[in-house]
Amino acid sequence: MYNFDEKVNRRNTNSLKWDLNGRSFGNEDAVSMWVADMDFKVSPHIIDEMQKVMDEGIFGYRITPKAYYDSIINWMGRRHNYKVEREWICYVPNVVAGLAFAVQAVSDIGDEVIVQTPVYGPFFEVVKNNGRKLIECPMKNEDGYYTMDLKAFEESITPRTKATILCNPHNPTGRVWSKKELQDFAEICLKYNIFIISDDIHSELIMKEHEHTFISTLSEEIANKCIVCTSPAKAFNLASIHVANCIIKDEEVRKRFKKPMLNAHLFGGNAFVAAALIGAYDKSELWLDELMEYIEGNVDYFVNYINNEIPRLKVHKPEGTYLMWVDCTDLNMSPEELNEFMINKCNVILNKGITFGEPGKYFVRFNLGCNRQQIKDVLKVIKEQIELL
Ligand SMILES: Cc1ncc(COP(=O)(O)O)c(C=O)c1O
Known part of the structure; x- marks a missing residue:
């Protein structure tokens, strides 16, 4: 069993997802759930194979x-x-x-x-x-x-x-x-x-x-x-x-x-x-199967929470990927207001829907390739902030 609940701190690792928060989004402390990479460490079998190359010491x-x-x-x-x-x-x-x-x-x-x-x-x-x-x-x-x-x-x-x-x-x-x-x-x-x-x-x-x-x-x-x-x-x-x-x-x-x-x-x-x-x-098929089980658990949690607790947002369970396409039309915000609301009020960095073309104008995209606790914490803040509107 691989542990996808482990919290991995990616800040100060030159991570595109985590180390541009202040410079590009104006909120150093925000939780990053945008660009599509995952906050999980890779399969140990990949590290073993790469380590063999590293040990050769000639590049x-x-x-x-x-x-x-x-x-x-x-x-x-x-x-x-x-x-x-x-x-x-x-x-x-x-x-x-x-x-x-x-x-x-x-x-x-x-x-x-x-x-x-x-x-x-x-x-x-x-x-x-x-x-x-x-x-x-x-x-x-x-x-x-x-x-x-x-x-x-x-x-x-x-x-x-x-x-x-x-x-x-x-x-x-x-x-x-x-x-x-x-x-x-x-x-x-x-x-x-x-x-x-x-x-x-x-x-x-x-x-x-x-x-x-x-x-x-x-x-x-x-x-x-x-x-x-x-x-x-x-x-x-x-x-x-x-x-x-x-x-x-x-x-x-x-x-x-x-x-x-x-x-x-x-x-x-x-x-x-x-x-x-x-x-x-060749070596990480089991890791992938376990990863997908964890991700589907994240997705189910996310969809249920939005449906039960944040009815002003709309989401449909995806059939694949770890990405959630969330319709925020009911918040009546412009794409800029929506982005500003998520970053500064909800403390989370997401992908702006408009970057996926005009039909995405009032949407945001969440990346659920992260530990489940982070998803729980972020959704709780979003719920509170939407109720204050
Ligand atoms: C559909 C799709 N294609 C391509 C990419 C990027 O792939 P690469 O980094 O290999 O160019 C992404 C990344 O999110 C993607 O979602």
Whole structure:
């Protein structure tokens, strides 16, 4: 049994999540529940693998071992029933870099790329910063349960549309798309010859009653029109290790995808990348199962508390991720007022909903990758402060 209740103090560790409180948010003492990494120590098996590299004491140029690719192939096969071949795997330092290279590989400057909102903010940046035109297509929201608006999606397609970025599981709504939803979505993409860039970084963080499907497993035809972006970083808490892999079946697309990395002489990760990935995928499956049980407990606590104690907030239990998408419309605050209220009155730093696109204007996103006591303490303060309004 791993202990996820342990309180780990991350202040003064150069943590992006905890060490910008004063400088960026103006409240040094606030509790940080924003950026999506977890406050849990990683699996001890990952540390063991990394320690072996540390003990070698030489950090000269390295090659990526066969064991790295075997580990990914075995994990995808065992855990996801996804048959991946060695040649399809392209290392990238992080998933967002993979999304940017993917956009470059399957579209030209001036082409259109569709994203369904609300969605993880850097999706907008990788489209716009690469000179492509961003098309935002809002999803349907029925009482906090989000579905793709495929009619609107199809209507937003033009002859300049070359790609779409899919978030599966979906950040911030927590949807784990069903096979049927993915199939219907993919059929439209195939009909109009649109490439699917699928961000599956949250694919290991799935609640008990749900199952993750990689869209590329639905058919050969779909797999040929996909770039699938994966990483052990989210589930195993390895964001600063810089380990991610894009899986690309089509050889021509793969060549184009690899170009920016090769042109910059970026051939592989740092000394710890392979050890961390192998420690995660090969040795830490049990740790992950226990983590998900703990996270689902956090999520259930959070949802019940909001429903019973803070009726002015609305939340729907996510099917995956450790993120909670909370509707604060009933507080009648502007996005700036809402942010200020959470930081200065409730003493908690959250992600502003507006950064996920216009439909997120009156929402905040909580990160529940932390010990349960912290969630209890924060919710109690929020309840008190909302009752004072
Ligand atoms: C959907 C999604 N993609 C990508 C990332 C970031 O991944 P990376 O740090 O590997 O670029 C996140 C982080 O929260 C995310 O939620």
